[in-house]
Amino acid sequence: MKPSSSSLRVSPQATARISKSERTRAAILNAAFDFLWSRPFRDVTVHAVTASTDVGRSAFYQYFSDLHELMKTLLAIVQDEIFHTAEPWISGVGDPVVLINDTLAGLVRVGHERGPFLRAISDAASADERFEEDWRLFLEGFDAAATARIEADQKQGLIPPFEVRPVAVALTRLDAYTLIQAFGQRPRSQPEPVREALARVWISTLYGAEWIGSESSDLVRTPCANRIECDKDKGP
Numbered sequence: 001m002k003p004s005s006s007s008l009r010v011s012p013q014a015t016a017r018i019s020k021s022e023r024t025r026a027a028i029l030n031a032a033f034d035f036l037w038s039r040p041f042r043d044v045t046v047h048a049v050t051a052s053t054d055v056g057r058s059a060f061y062q063y064f065s066d067l068h069e070l071m072k073t074l075l076a077i078v079q080d081e082i083f084h085t086a087e088p089w090i091s092g093v094g095d096p097v098v099l100i101n102d103t104l105a106g107l108v109r110v111g112h113e114r115g116p117f118l119r120a121i122s123d124a125a126s127a128d129e130r131f132e133e134d135w136r137l138f139l140e141g142f143d144a145a146a147t148a149r150i151e152a153d154q155k156q157g158l159i160p161p162f163e164v165r166p167v168a169v170a171l172t173r174l175d176a177y178t179l180i181q182a183f184g185q186r187p188r189s190q191p192e193p194v195r196e197a198l199a200r201v202w203i204s205t206l207y208g209a210e211w212i213g214s215e216s217s218d219l220v221r222t223p224c225a226n227r228i229e230c231d232k233d234k235g236p
Helices: 020-038 046-050 067-091 096-125 129-155 164-183 191-206 227-234
Strands: none
Touching: 020 046, 020 067, 020 096, 046 067, 067 096, 067 129, 096 129, 096 164, 096 191, 129 164, 164 191
16 A cells, blocks of 8 residues: 655654644644645645644644745755765765765655655745745755765865866756656655666766776775865865
């Protein structure tokens, strides 16, 4: 049986005593994720989101000024989830091929769960300037992180020289639209072929075609993990 809701849940803020307010807010966010799991963005209304909860329309507006703020909050949650899964490649040390394989496996896992929401926010961006700006900032956050990581690996001789930002943007856009295409509607694609496709492109583009299909390489990233640290090591 196909799942009717996302298995990734939003939890109340971790505190010694979780307030009713935090539980209510989390319930609204989870209801929105669940609604978008099977329904398009054009069907989203406050009533539709709250129908499966004990939260009334007036209570909804105690937490979110409108649907735009709700969707923007959901987008921030997904961004945090993706950055968490990207941590091995963005900040890790050791074999970068191992690190990027780990990161792409996590990215595909999140995409498989959040694909319907990513499609919803992407669709909304085509019709509403506010959502368009939110989506742009969302993508640019990953552009910046990928650019910094690639530049740092270039300084360590792990990646050949080229102008970094256009390549980083191309790779992050590839990720976003591949995940939307594969997982944003039913029937969803199987995760593993998607992961393999993304790995082929990322690894061949950055670290060399000889490592395609490999779980590891003979490359080694040292603790000089970012551009600022590398520049410091070089001295004046």
